[in-house]
Amino acid sequence: MPLVTESIAPSEEDFAALVEVLAAEPRRRGELTDLLREEHPFYNQRGASTTARMRGWVLVGLARAGITDADVPFVLGELDTGIEPRVVAAAARALRSYPRRDAAFAPFVLRAIETIRAHDEPLCLDEYGAYAVAADATTAVGELLETLRWLGAAARGVVPAIEALRARPEGLDRARRRQLDSTLRAIRGDAGAGPTPACCNLAEAVGLAVRPADAREDAAPLAGIRFEDHDGMPVTFTDGFLGHPTIVVFFYTRCDNPLKCSLTVTKLARVQALLEARGLADRIHTAAITYDPGYDRPERLRRYGADRGLRLGACHRLLRATDGFEALRRHLRLGVNFVASLVNRHRIEAYALDARGRVAAVFERVQWDEAALVARAEDLLHESTDPPATAGRPPSRVSRGTTTVPSALAPVASLAAVFFPKCPVCWAAYASALGIAGVQLPYSPWLKPVLVALVLVNVVSMGLRTRRTRAVAAFAFGAAGALALLGSVSGLAGTPVALGGVGLTLAGSLASVRGWRVRRGAGRQVAGRRGRARNPCNLLNQPRPQSSAS
Amino acid sequence: MTKKRQSGKARGSARPTRRSRRAVPPSGRAALSVATSARRSIGERVAALTQGPLAATEQESDLQKVIAILRNGDEPIPVRLAALQMLQAASFGAPAFEPLRGVYMTALRQVAQDPDAELRQRAFGLLARARDGFAQRRLLEGLRDPQKALVPPEKALQLLAYDIHAEAYPIAREIVSKPPSAVAKREALRLLAADAATAPVFEQILRDKSEAPELRQTAAGALRALQPDRLQAYAREALLDPLENEELQATSLTALTQFGDEASVTGDTSLLTRARRLSTEASDAVKESALQFLDRYDR
Numbered sequence: 001m002p003l004v005t006e007s008i009a010p011s012e013e014d015f016a017a018l019v020e021v022l023a024a025e026p027r028r029r030g031e032l033t034d035l036l037r038e039e040h041p042f043y044n045q046r047g048a049s050t051t052a053r054m055r056g057w058v059l060v061g062l063a064r065a066g067i068t069d070a071d072v073p074f075v076l077g078e079l080d081t082g083i084e085p086r087v088v089a090a091a092a093r094a095l096r097s098y099p100r101r102d103a104a105f106a107p108f109v110l111r112a113i114e115t116i117r118a119h120d121e122p123l124c125l126d127e128y129g130a131y132a133v134a135a136d137a138t139t140a141v142g143e144l145l146e147t148l149r150w151l152g153a154a155a156r157g158v159v160p161a162i163e164a165l166r167a168r169p170e171g172l173d174r175a176r177r178r179q180l181d182s183t184l185r186a187i188r189g190d191a192g193a194g195p196t197p198a199c200c201n202l203a204e205a206v207g208l209a210v211r212p213a214d215a216r217e218d219a220a221p222l223a224g225i226r227f228e229d230h231d232g233m234p235v236t237f238t239d240g241f242l243g244h245p246t247i248v249v250f251f252y253t254r255c256d257n258p259l260k261c262s263l264t265v266t267k268l269a270r271v272q273a274l275l276e277a278r279g280l281a282d283r284i285h286t287a288a289i290t291y292d293p294g295y296d297r298p299e300r301l302r303r304y305g306a307d308r309g310l311r312l313g314a315c316h317r318l319l320r321a322t323d324g325f326e327a328l329r330r331h332l333r334l335g336v337n338f339v340a341s342l343v344n345r346h347r348i349e350a351y352a353l354d355a356r357g358r359v360a361a362v363f364e365r366v367q368w369d370e371a372a373l374v375a376r377a378e379d380l381l382h383e384s385t386d387p388p389a390t391a392g393r394p395p396s397r398v399s400r401g402t403t404t405v406p407s408a409l410a411p412v413a414s415l416a417a418v419f420f421p422k423c424p425v426c427w428a429a430y431a432s433a434l435g436i437a438g439v440q441l442p443y444s445p446w447l448k449p450v451l452v453a454l455v456l457v458n459v460v461s462m463g464l465r466t467r468r469t470r471a472v473a474a475f476a477f478g479a480a481g482a483l484a485l486l487g488s489v490s491g492l493a494g495t496p497v498a499l500g501g502v503g504l505t506l507a508g509s510l511a512s513v514r515g516w517r518v519r520r521g522a523g524r525q526v527a528g529r530r531g532r533a534r535n536p537c538n539l540l541n542q543p544r545p546q547s548s549a550s
Numbered sequence: 551m552t553k554k555r556q557s558g559k560a561r562g563s564a565r566p567t568r569r570s571r572r573a574v575p576p577s578g579r580a581a582l583s584v585a586t587s588a589r590r591s592i593g594e595r596v597a598a599l600t601q602g603p604l605a606a607t608e609q610e611s612d613l614q615k616v617i618a619i620l621r622n623g624d625e626p627i628p629v630r631l632a633a634l635q636m637l638q639a640a641s642f643g644a645p646a647f648e649p650l651r652g653v654y655m656t657a658l659r660q661v662a663q664d665p666d667a668e669l670r671q672r673a674f675g676l677l678a679r680a681r682d683g684f685a686q687r688r689l690l691e692g693l694r695d696p697q698k699a700l701v702p703p704e705k706a707l708q709l710l711a712y713d714i715h716a717e718a719y720p721i722a723r724e725i726v727s728k729p730p731s732a733v734a735k736r737e738a739l740r741l742l743a744a745d746a747a748t749a750p751v752f753e754q755i756l757r758d759k760s761e762a763p764e765l766r767q768t769a770a771g772a773l774r775a776l777q778p779d780r781l782q783a784y785a786r787e788a789l790l791d792p793l794e795n796e797e798l799q800a801t802s803l804t805a806l807t808q809f810g811d812e813a814s815v816t817g818d819t820s821l822l823t824r825a826r827r828l829s830t831e832a833s834d835a836v837k838e839s840a841l842q843f844l845d846r847y848d849r
Contacts, residue, residue, distance in 0.1 A: 047717025049683035121652030131684035173649035294746025340719035341747040
């Protein structure tokens, strides 16, 4: 039978045959492991059940061939977060083919039993895609118990937990209860060495990749990505991810695996609490990005985050990519695939990005530890903070047109307009003040056009900012002040109007400058239309989310 | 064919006799013995399974025997249907059922291939709700190749819609473009209502006055979830169009009342004028929707 190539998605039958061939050829073991990547093109446009059948078969193939260190994260990932009995059973079987009985495996196996026992079922693992109709076949819990028995003495650390399981055997039929008893006897009776302290190192190392600064991939391909946040505000990658470390997780609201997206976002809320407790909430930002940008609209994102205790602000956002999701997926090599517009399967993945938006650490497949993720992000604060590598990248339209330039011009222009001498009286006042200091200052009527230009620059820049900030009151003050000043300069109004104009321009510019400062700290993002807290980075200022039920 | 005829016969005698209704067995064990006895009438066995203490049994062994009845193709269809009903009820709450869930699922997979259409369809329904891969595979096979279909296409689409992660979107799109029946098209559209990529199709159907109002209503509901801004744009056009279907106008008014952008609707003089007119001149349903709309926006 001709083997398929990656460019053509094979039929399920061809896929099954390919796996058999790869499992039988030791030199092609790497290709078999590669088939466990969620983003593998073979899984594109398959349903979730089909994907589970295919992955389960790959794991059965690995069980026959014997797994290596490269396969361990995939196998432990299935045990840690899997909810399909077929795939979990195959992962348990695959683990038994590992050459070493490592005590670090035992907690994963035990967690899998806890998860799967509520929907355990008879399985046919030895024939591709077959579903059991007879009751006497193996089950996921049966395979997991067999794996605990295989671990023997290496599972002694979880014996109390197994005994607790025996005491409340809900979900385990008679055959499994008997198997549980026999497993306990086997573990207790194994004379081999028990758990070693090295166990925990493996668990921590699985699924974690740390990249030193000089080995990080440039984030330039991400520059063009546009996002929309939970309030419907536009955010570019440059706006949201440069200038500070960012903790990024991925999720989607329609995920039906409670151990993946829902738990990930709940854990991100705990990350926020840790950042707040350490006073880092305004220096390390967080972002949860949906895999399903077409469906996860701002109101869905907001509700999903609030229901899971996430506290949202300008530094801590839920995002959907409105343009460039594919670039993001390619650059981060996201472990996800789709059927039509919907996710069919994804891995757990959390990233620590440095101040240049480059990936510094990846936590994937197994549940990540919140404190470890925060520690990685905190390390990034101590790295040298060179200016973000924006050279060679076209700035985003939002940055170019409405954020960066006006942000810089607005306070300068408005303060210059306020303190610019506008009439002979002003000149006299400046002259008398400076005269005391012995400085001569001649009055020059031709400077009027300069004042007009400054006033106009101030008004235009404030207007552009107002389109994003919606701070209409500040703009109104500034505009009224400008009118008064222009009236005074043109001779239509007298000195009292000019002084009023100064006051209004000053008030408008002060409001603008204050807002500008807050937003700089918030990664140059603006306050939301629903009136975010004074300092959007300070989570303690954020209103506590209400559950949807309340 | 013979088997089906037998099934029909058996169903004809399914009504519990007066004697059996009077004589509800006093204990679960006795009820089980009635339910499993081939010498008892079908009515007595159905009653024992669905009305007596057996229906609330906490015994794992009792439940296993009922599963055996369900699996047994030689048992009369009404008895197997009653066994299925009893097991379905037990699956919701009985703690004794938990260890048997897997066995129950395998029994359902067997029954989903039974010659009796009703049993088959009910088994598929239960499996589909559990997002069972076997059921999804068979349902999709039936949609792709009607010769292999175990349930009608509209039913298959309805059942596949229980799991948005099923591989049903491509085939549902095909059915929308070449529907075998109007009801199949409706079910295909309902299934696609969660697919963001189908939003343009929904908008096209919504704007096509030759489509059935029911399908256009479905399209409006889907568009509301997928692209609310597009629905709002359509709703305005529909209300200003005097030739638009009244049901769609009522839907448009409701959509704008509940989800409309306050600033743009409040400032839309022609829309408000039209709503005032509809509130006095249209059918009762439209009038009511128009009044609710005005209650929110006309200040």
